[in-house]
Amino acid sequence: MPQAGLKTIISLSFVLAIGFLLVILSCALWKAYYPLLVVATYVLAPVPNWICGHCANPDDFVESSGAAVLDLGRFCTGFLVVMGVALPVLLCHSGLISTPAMIMSIIGGLLIYGTIISFAMFFQEDQDF
């Protein structure tokens, strides 16, 4: 893992700001505020993993009850990540938002989620098993 310092924080916050800019612009330019759901989706996406990681006891890996809870968290996280892409495509297909708004909100959402993930990767404590 590379040394995470001040530069990492600054660049990550820039990427996060650009992501939010793209999503909010995709809403405000066309006066249709459905793509804001993408932000909520991507902010909520790591939450099941986090909750189930705290519920599971990593010691009882043999009886696979801890692994099942972890798998549930991963399943829900995968569900939410794909939802963040599928939701703008759905809205665009039904004519609720336009195609440029769809592209902007997808790119913005992926930037936001990438920021969250890389922040967690750089600055996680040594608690993972």
Add this chain to the structure above:
Amino acid sequence: MSLPEERLWRFRKPEWLNSIWVRNAGVYTAGGLFSLAFYTLLDSAVWSKSSRNGSTIHVGFVDWLPFIFSALGMLVISNIEKSRLSSESFSYTGYSSSVAWKARVILFLGFASLAGGMAGGVTVFVLKYVVPGVQWPALGMGVENLVSNFLVGLSTVVLWAAVRILSGGITPFDL
């Protein structure tokens, strides 16, 4: 576990398949596929009520019913403890064969529900869209129903294979 005389297939399972990384990626992929299935069906429902739908065909509860059965089957299948399926692998205090029998019955119900959901998707597609001769933009709703049920089945397969990778040490190809 991987004794040479127990091997059935000529090709050995590659080593990279047996890592925790592949297992986690498989579980994430299964969640993503299920999400794709749900939003495909939701897309057909939203499109049906939107202004782009010029036809009189609309998505109702009947279109959701196959997906409900598929998802129920997937829930049952992925909640079964897979190591209870073979009665000779675990010998508890005399109950092992009965537990294995119960697990097989419940697993059969799960697979029946999943297959019934897929068949129901085909039924809805034929009776509601093909027989009345619906034209293409509205026909997409029926096609999305088919794709959605197929994706639920695919998600079940991926989840099953991924969970089996490390828990049993058996290849995902034999139950």
